[in-house]
Amino acid sequence: MAEGEGTTYHxxxxxxxxxxxxxxxxxxxxxxKVEEFPVLSRSAPGDIRRSLPPHPxxxxxxxxxxFRDLDEVIMPGITHWQSPRFFGYFPANVSGxxxxxxxxxxxxxxxGMLWSTSPACTELETHVLDWLVELFxxxxxxxxxxxxxxxxxxxxxxxxLCALLAARERATEGASNRRGVDRRLTVYxxxxxxxxxxxxxxxxxxxxxxxxxxxxxxxxxMRPPDLERALEEDVRSGHLPxxxxxxxxxxxxxxxxxxxxxxxxCRRHGVWLHVDSAMSxxxxxxxxxxxxxxxxxxxxxxxxxxxxxxxxxxxxxAFYVADRAALVGALSILPEYLRNTATxxxxxxxxxxxxxxxxxxxxxxxxxxxxxxxxxEGLRHHVRKHVRxxxxxxxxxxxxxxxxxxxxxxxxxxxxxxxxxxxxxxxILDRLNSSGELFLTHTRLGGALILRMSIGAxxxxxxxxxxxxxxxxxxxxxxxxx
Amino acid sequence: MAEGEGTTYHxxxxxxxxxxxxxxxxxxxxxxKVEEFPVLSRSAPGDIRRSLPPHPxxxxxxxxxxFRDLDEVIMPGITHWQSPRFFGYFPANVSGxxxxxxxxxxxxxxxGMLWSTSPACTELETHVLDWLVELFxxxxxxxxxxxxxxxxxxxxxxxxLCALLAARERATEGASNRRGVDRRLTVYxxxxxxxxxxxxxxxxxxxxxxxxxxxxxxxxxMRPPDLERALEEDVRSGHLPxxxxxxxxxxxxxxxxxxxxxxxxCRRHGVWLHVDSAMSxxxxxxxxxxxxxxxxxxxxxxxxxxxxxxxxxxxxxAFYVADRAALVGALSILPEYLRNTATxxxxxxxxxxxxxxxxxxxxxxxxxxxxxxxxxEGLRHHVRKHVRxxxxxxxxxxxxxxxxxxxxxxxxxxxxxxxxxxxxxxxILDRLNSSGELFLTHTRLGGALILRMSIGAxxxxxxxxxxxxxxxxxxxxxxxxx
Numbered sequence: 001m002a003e004g005e006g007t008t009y010h011x012x013x014x015x016x017x018x019x020x021x022x023x024x025x026x027x028x029x030x031x032x033k034v035e036e037f038p039v040l041s042r043s044a045p046g047d048i049r050r051s052l053p054p055h056p057x058x059x060x061x062x063x064x065x066x067f068r069d070l071d072e073v074i075m076p077g078i079t080h081w082q083s084p085r086f087f088g089y090f091p092a093n094v095s096g097x098x099x100x101x102x103x104x105x106x107x108x109x110x111x112g113m114l115w116s117t118s119p120a121c122t123e124l125e126t127h128v129l130d131w132l133v134e135l136f137x138x139x140x141x142x143x144x145x146x147x148x149x150x151x152x153x154x155x156x157x158x159x160x161l162c163a164l165l166a167a168r169e170r171a172t173e174g175a176s177n178r179r180g181v182d183r184r185l186t187v188y189x190x191x192x193x194x195x196x197x198x199x200x201x202x203x204x205x206x207x208x209x210x211x212x213x214x215x216x217x218x219x220x221x222m223r224p225p226d227l228e229r230a231l232e233e234d235v236r237s238g239h240l241p242x243x244x245x246x247x248x249x250x251x252x253x254x255x256x257x258x259x260x261x262x263x264x265x266c267r268r269h270g271v272w273l274h275v276d277s278a279m280s281x282x283x284x285x286x287x288x289x290x291x292x293x294x295x296x297x298x299x300x301x302x303x304x305x306x307x308x309x310x311x312x313x314x315x316x317x318a319f320y321v322a323d324r325a326a327l328v329g330a331l332s333i334l335p336e337y338l339r340n341t342a343t344x345x346x347x348x349x350x351x352x353x354x355x356x357x358x359x360x361x362x363x364x365x366x367x368x369x370x371x372x373x374x375x376x377e378g379l380r381h382h383v384r385k386h387v388r389x390x391x392x393x394x395x396x397x398x399x400x401x402x403x404x405x406x407x408x409x410x411x412x413x414x415x416x417x418x419x420x421x422x423x424x425x426x427x428i429l430d431r432l433n434s435s436g437e438l439f440l441t442h443t444r445l446g447g448a449l450i451l452r453m454s455i456g457a458x459x460x461x462x463x464x465x466x467x468x469x470x471x472x473x474x475x476x477x478x479x480x481x482x
Numbered sequence: 483m484a485e486g487e488g489t490t491y492h493x494x495x496x497x498x499x500x501x502x503x504x505x506x507x508x509x510x511x512x513x514x515k516v517e518e519f520p521v522l523s524r525s526a527p528g529d530i531r532r533s534l535p536p537h538p539x540x541x542x543x544x545x546x547x548x549f550r551d552l553d554e555v556i557m558p559g560i561t562h563w564q565s566p567r568f569f570g571y572f573p574a575n576v577s578g579x580x581x582x583x584x585x586x587x588x589x590x591x592x593x594g595m596l597w598s599t600s601p602a603c604t605e606l607e608t609h610v611l612d613w614l615v616e617l618f619x620x621x622x623x624x625x626x627x628x629x630x631x632x633x634x635x636x637x638x639x640x641x642x643l644c645a646l647l648a649a650r651e652r653a654t655e656g657a658s659n660r661r662g663v664d665r666r667l668t669v670y671x672x673x674x675x676x677x678x679x680x681x682x683x684x685x686x687x688x689x690x691x692x693x694x695x696x697x698x699x700x701x702x703x704m705r706p707p708d709l710e711r712a713l714e715e716d717v718r719s720g721h722l723p724x725x726x727x728x729x730x731x732x733x734x735x736x737x738x739x740x741x742x743x744x745x746x747x748c749r750r751h752g753v754w755l756h757v758d759s760a761m762s763x764x765x766x767x768x769x770x771x772x773x774x775x776x777x778x779x780x781x782x783x784x785x786x787x788x789x790x791x792x793x794x795x796x797x798x799x800a801f802y803v804a805d806r807a808a809l810v811g812a813l814s815i816l817p818e819y820l821r822n823t824a825t826x827x828x829x830x831x832x833x834x835x836x837x838x839x840x841x842x843x844x845x846x847x848x849x850x851x852x853x854x855x856x857x858x859e860g861l862r863h864h865v866r867k868h869v870r871x872x873x874x875x876x877x878x879x880x881x882x883x884x885x886x887x888x889x890x891x892x893x894x895x896x897x898x899x900x901x902x903x904x905x906x907x908x909x910i911l912d913r914l915n916s917s918g919e920l921f922l923t924h925t926r927l928g929g930a931l932i933l934r935m936s937i938g939a940x941x942x943x944x945x946x947x948x949x950x951x952x953x954x955x956x957x958x959x960x961x962x963x964x
Contacts, residue, residue, distance in 0.1 A: 009860030010940060011578025013510040020510065023582045024502030027589030028495040041601050045829040048605035056613035060857035063579065066850075070586065074847075077602025082591045089599075089819070092841070094591035096493025097545065100505045102588040104552065106795045107509030109564045109576035117571075119523050120559025123530035131538035154636065155839035165685060180665045180689030195817040196840055202815075203647060203838060205687015207662030251819050307841075313588045314843045333684075335677040337571070337733050337925045337934070347527040356685060356838065357637035358678055359574070359789075361796045365556075368548075375542035378491030443819045452819070458492060 009060060019063045026067065027099060034082050034459065038436025041079045048077040079439070084459035087468060088441040090251065090279040090413075091456030095311035097373035101366025102313055112360045115348035116340045122349055125152055125364035128371065132318055135376055136284035136304065139297045142320035144349070150320045151354040152363045156278040157196035158356060159303035159319035162327060164200045164243050166301065167272030169330040171242035177330065181205045184240040188212045188230060190222045190257070192250040194276060219408055220255035220445065222246060228265045235269070243272045248292050249280025252443040253407035253415045253450075256280070256292070263298020275299045278317070279456070282309040283411050285379045289387070291410075300326075309386075309412075309456050310379060312370045316363055319354075328353045382458070386412040389465045390455045396469055402476060406450050414453045415445065418476050422449040427479045428472065435475075438468045491542060501545045508549065509581060516564050516941065520918025523561045530559040561921070566941035569950060570923040572733065572761045572895075573938030577793035579855035583848025584795060594842045597830035598822045604831055607634055607846035610853065614800055617858055618766035618786065621779045624802035626831070632802045633836040634845045638760040639678035640838060641785035641801035644809060646682045646725050648783065649754030651812040653724035659812065663687045666722040670694045670712060672704045672739070674732040676758060701890055702737035702927065704728060710747045723753045730774050731762025734925040735889035735897045735932075738762070738774070745780020757781040760799070761938070764791040765893050767861045771869070773892075782808075791868075791894075791938050792861060794852045798845055801836075810835045864940070868894040871947045872937045878951055884958060888932050896935045897927065900958050904931040909961045910954065917957075920950045 011019065051073040081092050112121030129150030133142050142148045153159045168176045168185060176185075185206050189197045191213045201211045212234070215226040231241050244266050246257040259275055266273040275296060281304030283289040296302060303319045306312035321327045332353040334343070342348045352358050371379075394409040397416045407415040418424050426449055429442055443450050451472075455465060493501065533555040563574050594603030611632030615624050624630045635641045650658045650667060658667075667688050671679045673695045683693045694716070697708040713723050726748050728739040741757055748755040757778060763786030765771040778784060785801045788794035803809045814835040816825070824830045834840050853861070876891040879898045889897040900906050907924075908931055915921055925932050933954075937947060 007863075009856050009863055011855060013513045016513065016578040016581070017506060017510045019578065019582055020506030020585075021503060023585050023589075024499060024506060026586065028499045028502065030589055031495045031498065040598075043601040043605075045597070045601070045824060045827070046605070048602045049609050052606070052609050056610075056617045056853055057857045058859055060860045061854045063582075063851075063855060066579075066854055074602045074606065077600065077605060078590060078592055079598070079600045081593060081600075089593075092591060092593050094588065096498040096501065097548075099498075099585065099588040100501055100545075103502075103505050103581065103585045104508065106576065106581040106584040107505075107512055108560060109574060109795050110560055111563055111571075111574050111796065115527070116522075116561070118559065118561045118563075119525040119527070120530045120556045123525075123528070123559060124534070124556065127531050127534050128538075135538045155841045157839040157841075161685075161838065168687075176687065176689060177684045178689050179691055180667070181663060181687040183662045183664070185662070194840075195815045195820070198815050199813070199838070199840075202659045202812075203643075203686065205650075205658065205663040207658060207660050209661055251817075313591050314593065314841055315839075330684075331681070333677045333680050335733075337923060338677070339924075342527060345527070356643065356681070357639040357797075358676075358681075359637045359639075359796055369545075371538055372543045372548055373493060373545060374491050375539045377540055378542045381489075381491050441819060442821075 022067060034080055035084050037080050037083065039080050039083045039085050039439035040433045040436060041077050043077045048073060082457060082459065084457055084461060084464040085438040085468065086457050087453045087455060088439045090308050090454055092308060092314055093311050093456060093458040094313040095370055095458060097369040098312045098366040101369035105362040105365045108362060110362055112362055113352040113358050114338060114340060114343060114350045116342045121362045121364065122351055124368055125351065126349055128364050128368045129318055131371060135371070136281065137290050137293055138302065138320065141322040142302065147324065148320060148322045149324045149349070150318055151351055152367070153317040153319045153355060154315040155317050156194065156276055156303050156305055157199060159317050160196045160245060160274065160276060161200040161203055162319065162331070162355065163272065163274035163301040164204050165330040166321065166327045167243035168204060170272060170326050171240055174329065184238060186210050186212060186234050186239045186241045187243045187245065188214055188227055188241065189245040190214050190216050192216055192220045192252055192255050193245060193247050194251050197245045220250060220253050222257040222262060224258060224261040224265050227262060231265065231269045231271065241269060241271045243274060245274045245276060248275060248277035249411065253445055254280065254410055254413040255407065256410060258295065259298065260295025263295050267298060272300045273298055274301045276303055278303060278305045279308040280411055282306065283383055285376060286383050289383070306367055306370070309383070310370065311374065311458055312367050316367055331355070386455050389460065389462055390414050393453065393465050393469060406445055412455045415450050417448060417450050420480065424479055425449045425451060428476050431475050431479060432471060437471050504549060516562055517566050519562050519565065521562050521565045521567050521921035522915045522918060523559050524918070525559045530555060564939060564941065566939055566943060566946040567920040567950060568939050569935045569937060570921045572790050572936055574790060574796055575793050575938060575940040576795040577852055577940055579851040580794045580848040583851035587844040587847045590844060592844055594844055595834040595840050596820060596822060596825060596832045598824045600844070603844045603846065604833055606850055607833065608831055610846050610850045611800055613853060618763065619772050619775055620784065620802065623804040624784065629806065630802060630804045631806045631831070632800055633833055635799040635801045635837060636797040637799050638676065638758055638785050638787055639681060641799050642678045642727060642756065642758060643682040643685055644801065644813070644837065645754065645756035645783040646686050647812040648803065648809045649725035650686060652754060652808050653722055656811065666720060668692050668694060668716050668721045668723045669725045669727065670696055670709055670723065671727040672696050672698050674698055674702045674734055674737055675727060675729050676733050679727045702732060702735050704739040704744060706740060706743040706747050709744060713747065713751045713753065723751060725754045725756060727756045727758060730757060730759035731893065735927055736762065736892055736895040737889065738892060740777065741780065742777025745777050749780060754782045755780055756783045758785055760785060760787045761790040762893055764788065765865055767858060768865050771865070788849055791865070792852065793856065793940055794849050798849055813837070868937050871942070871944055872896050875935065875947050875951060888927055894937045897932050899930060899932050902962065906961055907931045907933060910958050913957050913961060914953060919953050
């Protein structure tokens with residue numbers, strides 16, 4: 001806020017220096033004390049809104065009022081995803097270099113919808129996504145130097161939708177975009193796939209009934225013979241299979257679909273194979289964990305989220321296609337006001353044609369800053385550490401008479417339950433989460449309530465996992481005593 | 483980067499303080515000198531990539547290497563959207579408070595997909611979007627206290643897609659989500675609407691052929707009788723009209739569709755009315771410019787972009803619906819791993835059900851910080867200033883014998899052309915943009931090439947517009963001399 005006659009109302013560069021220093025200090029202090037907060041917010045519905053003024057301010061306010069309210073009003077309503085004791089969902093870890101990349105991107109304020117609207121925004125993105133192909137050991141067909149290439153999407157949900165749109169157009173030779181979908185199109189995944197697959201199937205106009213849930217084995221992985229049978233039956237009955245969406249590391253239990261065998265089936269049927277490796281794909285930064293890439297050569301599209309397990313703050317999903325022409329064909333519309341020489345030369349990428357929205361910010365900066373800060377070495381260090389902590393916890397659970405492991409632990413997610421049944425597990429979960437000591441989420445596997453402990457926050461150390469396991473056992477004993 | 487035995491590789495809080503100070507200083511200096519850069523980047527395709535190392539680093543690098551490359555490699559590839567001499571497309575202006583809001587959001591690193599995953603993230607968003615209803619004088623039916631409510635989308639493109647999905651489900655009573663769309667569904671807009679409408683129609687599976695381009699008048703605004711005729715013909719021939727997308731402030735020429743009359747037609751036919759007011763809606767912060775809201779009471783959904791003309795950095799589109807149940811009904815899928823007590827109580831909003839992606843960052847922080855910093859007064863000051871500069875430029879163009887205005891100038895976009903024809907206008911445009919002195923974009927109206935001067939950057943002062951007009955006349959004279 002600036003006052004007086006002749007004010008511009010803008011925050012001046014010097015004011016920005018002052019409040020910017022405060023904001024950096026605020027974030028640095030948050031990093032230092034994030035462990036001290038109760039992990040799950042204790043707010044009740046409406047608590048935050050009740051503390052906010054009902055009307056927008058007519059006159060500007062000094063920025064320190066915002067910091068004050070941030071501490072007093074907002075913070076009690078935060079669930080601390082960056083806490084070392086956050087074990088819910090999948091991680092969404094962040095880091096200093098990524099936060100600074102986001103700051104610089106906001107400061108530059110450029111739009112990357114076309115190459116020409118800021119060439120560096122497009123070229124850095126293409127370049128760093130090519131780097132990730134090397135960093136993760138992904139198939140070369142995803143490199144931009146061939147027919148494929150990568151793009152940053154906001155999330156794996158949007159990546160799945162884009163994959164489906166490209167697959168839909170390929171299967172119908174572009175007719176869906178012109179004439180609309182017909183009800184012959186079908187899509188294949190498992191009951192363990194992320195909800196974004198069903199959402200994409202609905203959004204794209206195919207309808208949930210077009211989604212086939214292929215059977216899974218005892219490890220919750222897709223059974224390729226079941227996929228083949230489903231495809232054959234659908235083809236026989238006049239359907240037009242367009243997409244198989246396989247998962248490497250399901251949200252429920254980190255199950256890994258057998259991509260190579262699924263790819264064989266897709267190849268025989270000419271169906272687009274999308275592989276969602278949103279969290280687990282990051283493990284490929286470690287050569288010894290590259291089993292997560294097994295069979296990926298057969299994938300038409302692939303996504304992995306640096307914003308989950310690679311210290312890049314949301315949003316940063318890396319989405320790759322083997323044939324970028326199929327994706328662009330599905331998504332490109334060129335109105336006059338976006339025409340420009342560079343686009344018409346065909347020598348550049350316009351990322352607006354690789355995504356649903358038109359506008360896009362300079363997200364490659366934070367990915368670039370993070371990869372450069374850590375180097376492959378630093379990223380490997382943390383993935384290995386998280387995997388090691390999960391393995392150790394899994395051993396402890398397996399050795400405990402009261403608990404049982406309920407799924408393999410290929411990476412950093414441990415799924416387990418107390419042997420006393422759903423009600424006890426629910427009470428353990430509720431009591432742990434309301435304690436503020438740690439945060440876990442649940443799922444259901446084989447009909448039973450399962451506790452999930454997902455280990456991937458940047459600050460999590462072995463002692464946090466040990467303390468969590470002690471808390472789980474302590475609370476289990478309390479719950480059983482009634 | 484941290485070196486040595488026992489390194490965590492993380493940027494420590496103290497290192498973050500150091501590099502954070504540098505990043506703030508970098509942005510402050512950019513604010514100070516943004517005017518000095520050639521507005522349009524002079525990079526040729528491939529220039530940026532050639533300056534980047536071909537492989538990702540194996541070991542981490544010190545953060546000052548990133549600043550060095552930012553200046554040396556990235557900056558030459560930036561088109562300066564924040565330059566006071568950027569007059570292309572529509573503005574995407576930013577501000578100090580918004581940049582700091584983005585920084586704080588990145589530092590907190592929370593996910594707002596569910597209320598419970600950070601109640602403050604959801605409640606602040608609902609609250610500030612209610613504020614905007616008051617700030618802009620929008621219909622009360624968009625308030626969350628009734629049946630409606632607002633949500634932040636990444637862009638007006640995504641808002642249009644969500645509106646279409648809700649409209650599609652309402653028209654088919656939820657059948658599209660289950661059984662897939664059929665080819666009876668139709669959508670109505672004009673040739674002047676944004677390309678995102680056709681993109682949404684394709685994405686949602688209706689196909690471009692389902693899109694009816696309703697006729698426009700001499701001001702490029704939709705003709706309601708033409709809309710009514712199109713609807714009647716389609717109903718007669720067995721189609722199922724689901725959505726009319728009207729525009730307040732088209733991208734080409736800032737044309738304003740007559741919402742009240744269109745709303746009447748929609749009401750009679752029971753068709754969902756979406757109003758895209760992406761840039762121009764911000765004008766409503768000024769009571770004297772509230773003609774942009776005329777007829778909005780009839781809209782089922784509405785969007786306006788604080789990230790265009792209200793100093794909030796991309797992405798921040800404010801999307802409103804009058805009936806949130808229709809939107810949630812179209813987009814909600816609840817897998818076990820997202821179930822929680824708050825959601826099941828029905829007392830909270832889960833914004834994942836209001837958008838395509840699942841994940842979402844804390845974007846309300848930057849909107850809140852910006853509104854509080856400027857207050858209604860400060861925001862009005864800038865909108866009025868931009869509108870005044872556009873009016874003055876329009877007068878000068880109209881008074882000039884060589885140029886002509888080609889469309890009304892209701893707000894801050896001036897569309898004009900040299901009377902000497904397309905080729906001269908194209909040469910004027912190319913020469914101006916390659917000079918680096920300013921940046922304009924073009925469109926076509928009535929078949930002719932038109933120059934667009936969009937006035938909305940935060941730093942644009944009357945002298946910049948005057949200098950731009952002088953440059954346009956000077957270059958026109960040069961071009962005509964050959």
